[in-house]
Amino acid sequence: MLTINNAKPLIPFNDSVMEFLNELSLMILQNKECKEYSDIVTFAFWCRKASLTGIKEQYKNDKIRLGRGIVFHIAPSNVPINFAYSLVAGLLAGNLNIVKVSSKEFKQVDLIRNCISKLLENEQFNFLSDYINIIKYANEKETTDYISNLCDVRIIWGGDNTINEIRKSLLKPKAFDVTFTDRYSICLINADKYINEEYSDLESPIRIGKYFYNDVYLFDQNACTSPHLILWYGNKENIEKAKNTFWSILYDIVKDKYEIQPSSIIDKYTAFCECSLKLSDITIESTLDNRIMRINLKTIPEDIDNFKQHSGYFFEHTINKLDDLLNIINRKYQTLSYYGFKKEQLEILMLKISPFGIDRIVPIGKTLDFSLTWDGYDLINTLSRRIEVVS
Amino acid sequence: MIDINSILQIEPYSIGKEEKHKILSSILTELTQHHIENCDSYRKILKSFSLDINKITNYYQIPFIPVRLFKSYDLLSINKSDIINTMRSSGTSSQIPSKIFIDRETSSHQQKALVKIVSSFIGSKRFPMLILDAPPSIFRDRNSFSAREAGVLGFSIFAYNKIYALNEDMSLNIKEINEFLENHRDEDILLFGFTYIIWKYIYPEFTKYKIDLSKAILFHGGGWKKLENESVSSEEFKNKLFECCGIKRIHNYYGMIEQTGSIYIECEKGNLHSPLYSDIIIRRPIDFSVADVGEEGIIEVVSILPKSYPGHVLLTEDRGMLLGEDDCPCGRLGKYFKVMGRLQNSEIRGCSDAYHQ
Numbered sequence: 001m002l003t004i005n006n007a008k009p010l011i012p013f014n015d016s017v018m019e020f021l022n023e024l025s026l027m028i029l030q031n032k033e034c035k036e037y038s039d040i041v042t043f044a045f046w047c048r049k050a051s052l053t054g055i056k057e058q059y060k061n062d063k064i065r066l067g068r069g070i071v072f073h074i075a076p077s078n079v080p081i082n083f084a085y086s087l088v089a090g091l092l093a094g095n096l097n098i099v100k101v102s103s104k105e106f107k108q109v110d111l112i113r114n115c116i117s118k119l120l121e122n123e124q125f126n127f128l129s130d131y132i133n134i135i136k137y138a139n140e141k142e143t144t145d146y147i148s149n150l151c152d153v154r155i156i157w158g159g160d161n162t163i164n165e166i167r168k169s170l171l172k173p174k175a176f177d178v179t180f181t182d183r184y185s186i187c188l189i190n191a192d193k194y195i196n197e198e199y200s201d202l203e204s205p206i207r208i209g210k211y212f213y214n215d216v217y218l219f220d221q222n223a224c225t226s227p228h229l230i231l232w233y234g235n236k237e238n239i240e241k242a243k244n245t246f247w248s249i250l251y252d253i254v255k256d257k258y259e260i261q262p263s264s265i266i267d268k269y270t271a272f273c274e275c276s277l278k279l280s281d282i283t284i285e286s287t288l289d290n291r292i293m294r295i296n297l298k299t300i301p302e303d304i305d306n307f308k309q310h311s312g313y314f315f316e317h318t319i320n321k322l323d324d325l326l327n328i329i330n331r332k333y334q335t336l337s338y339y340g341f342k343k344e345q346l347e348i349l350m351l352k353i354s355p356f357g358i359d360r361i362v363p364i365g366k367t368l369d370f371s372l373t374w375d376g377y378d379l380i381n382t383l384s385r386r387i388e389v390v391s
Numbered sequence: 392m393i394d395i396n397s398i399l400q401i402e403p404y405s406i407g408k409e410e411k412h413k414i415l416s417s418i419l420t421e422l423t424q425h426h427i428e429n430c431d432s433y434r435k436i437l438k439s440f441s442l443d444i445n446k447i448t449n450y451y452q453i454p455f456i457p458v459r460l461f462k463s464y465d466l467l468s469i470n471k472s473d474i475i476n477t478m479r480s481s482g483t484s485s486q487i488p489s490k491i492f493i494d495r496e497t498s499s500h501q502q503k504a505l506v507k508i509v510s511s512f513i514g515s516k517r518f519p520m521l522i523l524d525a526p527p528s529i530f531r532d533r534n535s536f537s538a539r540e541a542g543v544l545g546f547s548i549f550a551y552n553k554i555y556a557l558n559e560d561m562s563l564n565i566k567e568i569n570e571f572l573e574n575h576r577d578e579d580i581l582l583f584g585f586t587y588i589i590w591k592y593i594y595p596e597f598t599k600y601k602i603d604l605s606k607a608i609l610f611h612g613g614g615w616k617k618l619e620n621e622s623v624s625s626e627e628f629k630n631k632l633f634e635c636c637g638i639k640r641i642h643n644y645y646g647m648i649e650q651t652g653s654i655y656i657e658c659e660k661g662n663l664h665s666p667l668y669s670d671i672i673i674r675r676p677i678d679f680s681v682a683d684v685g686e687e688g689i690i691e692v693v694s695i696l697p698k699s700y701p702g703h704v705l706l707t708e709d710r711g712m713l714l715g716e717d718d719c720p721c722g723r724l725g726k727y728f729k730v731m732g733r734l735q736n737s738e739i740r741g742c743s744d745a746y747h748q
Contacts, residue, residue: 262676262689263734266708270457276439277432277464284439289678 007130009067067094069152077102093383183334187227190340191234191242209249211365333357403666404723429468501652520550523584605637
């Protein structure tokens with residue numbers, strides 16, 4: 001069924017692979033239909049040569065590496081474009097890839113698959129056919145068993161239930177799983193800066209609002225990177241001012257761009273009531289309507305991630321010193337998006353408090369950017385192996 | 392406290408808008424106070440809305456409890472020892488059922504309200520009753536009722552002789568039905584059942600036999616549940632049943648286990664009516680403001696009956712539309728409306744499960 005027997009692992013960032021991805025990028029950007037999907041366009045920009053060459057540079061000094069062999073990707077059912085990033089990570093690391101895409105119909109998946117197939121017909125790239133196998137099946141365990149027993153690495157793009165289910169299919173002893181579990185993400189805003197700074201155009205409150213909107217609403221606040229808890233840092237007065245500006249700007253954007261479904265409103269309202277039952281020291285912030293719902297937390301319970309909702313539902317908390325983050329972050333925490341801090345400041349902070357969680361720290365607006373380092377895994381190094389040659 | 396029993400003596404469709412508003416406002420604010428005092432969970436929820444209960448003068452201002460909360464929490468305003476029965480919504484295996492705790496007083500109010508409402512349609516005499524369902528299992532817990540059992544039990548009060556149309560395996564008990572109809576040849580017959588049970592198990596069977604139910608009055612409710620995709624209009628439902636067995640008088644009703652008793656019955660003109668003991672408010676999803684007549688929204692239901700549990704003001708997950716108040720051509724006073732079905736489940740994006748979708 002799969003024609004992968006004759007192909008061999010490649011070195012990471014193989015020239016033909018880079019060339020192929022660049023051509024794919026061009027083809028997508030010239031395709032009218034593809035261009036209607038912002039997620040496809042973002043993907044195409046990400047895999048054009050200039051962008052990938054930049055990433056390749058970071059791996060320049062590496063010793064001899066080769067792809068691990070066969071990588072089995074299990075893509076999630078709700079983020080259509082994810083399969084493409086996963087595939088590219090596997091290709092760039094030098095592997096033969098079997099990508100299981102969701103059995104749900106996604107236009108984005110079909111469009112990208114078509115481009116890939118067309119490009120593979122090109123004589124120059126023909127040999128890559130063995131390295132790219134995109135398949136669809138209805139989660140039958142036998143199929144998962146078969147491929148799991150074939151692969152060297154299995155990438156499971158969560159949630160937790162999926163991971164547990166897929167793990168019932170055994171891997172070869174030497175093979176391993178890369179799992180992306182259910183995560184919780186937060187946003188940290190320096191109110192002193194937000195209020196007082198002379199804004200460059202890129203950092204005006206309206207721009208920040210748009211960035212934040214994208215982080216939250218493009219995936220209905222349901223991507224693992226979407227912030228649910230907003231931490232405010234700064235003096236009390238500034239925080240009050242910052243909150244007012246921040247939320248009223250967001251409200252206008254949401255009102256203009258986002259259509260919330262009535263059943264999502266029921267979800268949020270029910271969650272509201274559950275929070276009043278289960279959490280102590282909370283106050284519900286009154287908002288103009290049900291588009292944005294906000295809850296103030298005096299203390300943050302350990303299991304706050306269990307209370308997360310979607311479609312515009314936020315917890316807020318004030319921290320007096322950055323070290324307080326240590327008491328908040330646990331293993332579940334993934335992305336921390338920020339405004340008003342320097343990169344170095346946050347690097348030093350992480351080393352100082354050394355928390356169990358938080359794998360990515362990015363400015364507001366960049367939470368959805370795909371990176372070859374994800375959930376703490378360097379995907380290129382994880383999906384390739386180093387051959388040690390000693391003289 | 393206002394005596395609910397005295398209200399339950401008043402004819403259900405005899406009071407006009409303004410007076411009804413006054414009656415409901417005063418009873419429902421009293422009930423709100425009662426639940427605040429007697430139910431910790433209810434008190435906590437109301438507290439987080441930072442609302443001054445003393446300022447509430449109008450039942451439209453009372454915060455609503457989402458019905459789903461009765462699935463995850465035991466909400467009651469009585470001592471556990473006073474529970475005489477627990478009613479459960481007909482949750483399918485994948486759903487958690489709601490649990491509603493009833494004491495003697497609330498149970499009695501429920502029964503009185505139901506009698507008053509139904510008898511305003513069929514009079515107060517008793518009928519031979521054909522229940523369009525299967526008999527309850529003999530192994531069932533006698534203190535716990537499903538929505539189906541509670542409905543059957545409630546309507547049984549109008550019966551002097553009753554049989555079940557289905558066997559326990561949901562096959563038609565045609566032999567007993569024929570005997571029953573033969574014995575009550577000259578009488579009006581009361582039929583009761585759940586819409587989707589009738590549609591799925593009764594109607595296809597009835598078409599196979601020549602059954603004459605031209606003297607029957609049918610009450611059915613409960614919506615379409617899992618048969619949502621098979622859902623037929625109320626009109627079509629009536630026509631089909633008339634064609635197959637000649638039933639002319641068919642009344643759909645809207646009600647829920649969370650407010651048993653104060654049901655909304657469809658009149659001869661095809662409109663659902665709110666009795667004096669309960670009301671509906673159609674809310675706009677985006678800000679929960681009150682929708683206009685003819686505008687679709689989420690249905691809020693209020694009822695004066697729930698005293699043993701804080702279910703007097705509830706936000707349902709149903710879509711509905713107010714058609715008017717006090718001026719239905721059938722002559723009944725009160726709001727009349729229609730129900731368009733359940734809210735569609737959210738299709739939310741995000742990194743959720745790859746496997747279980």
